[in-house]
Amino acid sequence: MSDVISFGPQAGLTIPPWDKIDAKPLIELRSVSKSYGDFKAISNVSLKIYEKEFFALLGPSGCGKSTLMRLLAGFEIPSDGEILLEGNDIVPIEPHKRPVNMMFQSYALFPHLTVEENISFGLRRMKLPKDQIAERVDEMLSLVQLTKLRRRRPHQISGGQRQRVALARSLARRPRLLLLDEPMAALDKKLRRETQLELIDIQYRLGTTFVIVTHDQEEAMNVATRIAVMNHGELVQVATPVQTYEAPVSRHVAEFIGDTNIFIGRAEALEDGMCRLHDSRLNQSFLAPMSGKLVEGGEYYLNIRPEKMEVSAEQPTDGSNCISGKILDIAYLGNLSTYYIDVGSGKPLSVQMTNSQRTTSQRFTYNDAVWISWYPVDGLLLDR
Numbered sequence: 001m002s003d004v005i006s007f008g009p010q011a012g013l014t015i016p017p018w019d020k021i022d023a024k025p026l027i028e029l030r031s032v033s034k035s036y037g038d039f040k041a042i043s044n045v046s047l048k049i050y051e052k053e054f055f056a057l058l059g060p061s062g063c064g065k066s067t068l069m070r071l072l073a074g075f076e077i078p079s080d081g082e083i084l085l086e087g088n089d090i091v092p093i094e095p096h097k098r099p100v101n102m103m104f105q106s107y108a109l110f111p112h113l114t115v116e117e118n119i120s121f122g123l124r125r126m127k128l129p130k131d132q133i134a135e136r137v138d139e140m141l142s143l144v145q146l147t148k149l150r151r152r153r154p155h156q157i158s159g160g161q162r163q164r165v166a167l168a169r170s171l172a173r174r175p176r177l178l179l180l181d182e183p184m185a186a187l188d189k190k191l192r193r194e195t196q197l198e199l200i201d202i203q204y205r206l207g208t209t210f211v212i213v214t215h216d217q218e219e220a221m222n223v224a225t226r227i228a229v230m231n232h233g234e235l236v237q238v239a240t241p242v243q244t245y246e247a248p249v250s251r252h253v254a255e256f257i258g259d260t261n262i263f264i265g266r267a268e269a270l271e272d273g274m275c276r277l278h279d280s281r282l283n284q285s286f287l288a289p290m291s292g293k294l295v296e297g298g299e300y301y302l303n304i305r306p307e308k309m310e311v312s313a314e315q316p317t318d319g320s321n322c323i324s325g326k327i328l329d330i331a332y333l334g335n336l337s338t339y340y341i342d343v344g345s346g347k348p349l350s351v352q353m354t355n356s357q358r359t360t361s362q363r364f365t366y367n368d369a370v371w372i373s374w375y376p377v378d379g380l381l382l383d384r
C-alpha cells in the first residue's frame, strides 16, 4: 500500500496534520451524541477536522450524516459531548454567529432575485458597506465563473450554474467552515465530475475547510482529504481515500467502498507474516498477509478487490492463489469488463480486467471454464 497521502496539489510532500501529534484541529467533536426521544441518531462521535481539509462523510441513508452537519452548523444541540472550534466551545453560539455556513441539498436560491442578488443576500443582512459587498460579489462571481450571468434569475440558468450560485452565496461571507450536504446530487454524472474538480480548485484557492456529505463513494474518493465512514450513528473508519479503499477496517467498510470479494473461514499462521485461510464452503485454502495476531479458531474474512484478480484459461503455476469457476455474466464497460464467475459458493466472484487492446474485450464468453487468480499480498485479512 502506498503511504503517499494527497492533500491539495502539493500531494505527498508534507506530513498531513492528522498524522502530527501536536496539530491543532479547526473543529473537534468530543464524544458527541444526539438523541431524538429514545432514538440515538449520533452515538459517541469523536472527531478532529483540520484547517483546509476537504472532509467527506459517507454512509448509508439514515446513518446520521445530515444530523452531524446540523450539529456543526448549530441547527441542533448535542444531547451529550462537546463541539469545539479552535479549542472554544461553540455549542451555545447561535448558527448565524458561527463562522460556519451550510449549503443545503436543494440550493434554495431565491427565485425572484438575480444571481448577484442571491450571492449578496447574506452580506446585505450583515450590513456590510456597499462597496465591500460589490467587491465581494465580483470576487465570488469570478471564482465560480458566472460573471457574465450575474443579472439572470435562477430559472434562466442551468442546474450546474445554479449549483455554483449556491456555492458562491455560501462562500460570500467567508466562513471558516463550509458544510455541503449532497451538493452535487442534482447534477448528471459528467457535470458532477467537472464540478468536483472545480470544487477542489475553489477550496484550494480559498483555503476554507469543507465538510461534504455524499452518497457517491467515487465522489468522496475524488474530492476528500479524508473520509469518515458512518453506520448507525457511529464513525466506523476515518482515513484517507487510499487507506479506506486499500485497508478497510471491516467487511462492512470494504463492501461499502467499492466492490469486493470475500472468503470466509478459519486462519492459521504460517512463516514470514503470512497465513492460510480455509474456506470450508469451497473447501479451498488461500494465502494472505497476516494482519496483527491471529486468534486461534476465530472466523476471518479474506477481502480481495475485483481489479486485483485475474481471469485466465489455464491454471496459473506461479504460486498465486487460484480457484476455478464458470463465467456467469460479463459486464462490458468499454474501458474495462467485469466478469461474474460462479465458484460454487452461492455468490459469484467479480473480477475486473482492463480492455487494454481492442480485441481483449472478447477474451472470454459466457459459460467458459476459467481460473481466477491473485497474488497473496493483494488480499486483506479482516476479523470483523
Ligand SMILES: Nc1ncnc2c1ncn2[C@@H]1O[C@H](COP(=O)(O)OP(=O)(O)OP(=O)(O)O)[C@@H](O)[C@H]1O
Pocket: 036, 039, 041, 059, 060, 061, 062, 063, 064, 065, 066, 067, 068
Ligand atoms: N428531527 C428529528 N426527529 C427524529 N428523528 C430524526 C430527526 N432528524 C433525523 N432523525 C433520524 O435520525 C437518523 C439520521 O438522520 P440523518 O438525516 O442524519 O440521516 P442521513 O445520514 O443524512 O441520511 P440520508 O443519506 O438519507 O440523507 C434517521 O433515522 C432520521 O430518521
Ligand SMILES: [Mg+2]
Pocket: 065, 066, 067
Ligand atoms: Mg442527509
